[in-house]
Amino acid sequence: MRISDQMLSNRYLSNLNSSKAKLNKLQTQISTQKKINSPSDSPTGTSTLIRITDQIESTKTYINNINKSRTFLDDTLFVMDSMNSELTNIMVKLTELINPTNQGNLTLYSDQVDKSLNIILDLANIQSDGKYIFGGTDLSSAPFAKTEDGMNIDFASNMTGEQKIKISNNMTQQINVTGRDLFGTIISQSGNLDKSAAIGTVTSNSTEIFDVYGTGYSMNSSYTKTAENSYQFSYDILDADGNSIYTTPPTTKELVFNPSNGAMISMDGSSPSMLAIDVSEKKINFSVDFRGIKEKNEAASINSSVNQKTDIFNTLITLRENIKNGIIPDQAQIDVINNFARHLLDKISEVGSTINQLTNTEEMLNNQMDNFEELSASVNEVDLAKAILELQQQETALQFANKVASMILPRSILDYM
DSSP: OOOOHHHHHHHHHHHHHHHHHHHHHHHHHHHHTBSOSSGGGOHHHHHHHHHHHHHHHHHHHHHHHHHHHHHHHHHHHHHHHHHHHHHHHHHHHHHHHHSGGGTTOHHHHHHHHHHHHHHHHHHHTOEETTEETTSTTOOSSOSEEEOTTSSOEEEOTTTTOOOEEEEETTEEEEOOOOHHHHHSEEEEEEEEEETTSOTTOEEEEEEEEEOTTOOEEEEEEEEEEEETTEEEEEEEEEOTTSOBOOSSOOOEEEEEEOTTTOBEEEETTBOOOOEEEEEGGGTEEEEEEEEEEEEESSOOEEEEEESOSSOHHHHHHHHHHHHHTTOOOOHHHHHHHHHHHHHHHHHHHHHHHHHHHHHHHHHHHHHHHHHHHHHHHHHHBOOHHHHHHHHHHHHHHHHHHHHHHHHHTTOOGGGGO
């Protein structure tokens, strides 16, 4: 086959363009210090980098979540430690007050209890980065408010929300202690209702509750099956003699369960939530949490647990008024305060454990970041020494090609005449 000068010229121009492209690619890689500057440089590498970059960005988000949350948790821990110190002061004063020699100035002790009450109330309403620490997910108002006469502390109705952060693709962590859980009494009901039971079947449960004086009562509750996957919850509160303390009949709630997994899906047509029960004339205030109950194809069994006897605020108000009126606190009232102190210490321990868990998780995520960055570097990082050497080689080859071109390209038809 005859190889013409035109063929040689075309081949030369093709190789020259290829050399220039390689030279340009090396120059770009050296200036950016990246192997891949466009998807065409390496489709496979580009796909790998996209995947690694997504993982890095997700991990950065998780680390950022943890860093912000740790500040919130540190503030929570500080507030609860401060409350614990104030409770210790109260217990010291009550111990002094039991001694008859210290009962000559009850107004002084009443004022000291009131001072501690106000400090604890202020701490309960404190904010961290614009969020009420114990306000749940409600950021609009303080979770606790003293009534105008100063004789009661009102709890916000929606301070039970849980603040959660994402710390991995499939893991979340609650970072707040809800005001209702820390300061209020919560009866958590768990177990199951019998899915196969006939309509009209009643499942009962009884739980001991207390007023702010430490006096015990019974909360009797029942779940009556009204339809498939539906039940009516009703309750009554009885004193030690078995008499109902309600002047009007208590309300009922309609509970509906998911027929597939048995989880509760609604309470009176809304998302399941806690039921707040307040008998103000008896100074009884607590909530019932149904969310631990499921419907199953097995015998019904309902269990109850109580986080603490009563709320500390109204207990201290009652204590303050009793002391002011010459009534020395009895052991039952002191037990209520001790009970809250133990409950507070449990929550302090929980927050400390959460901080430790988040710290360990952050360390693991930082290690993952290092691994992702190393993997990204192995795919995309340029070996500068090698790239510069290749650049010099390409420049030399291009110079040689230009010399060859000076001998080939100037030829014309006159050279053959």
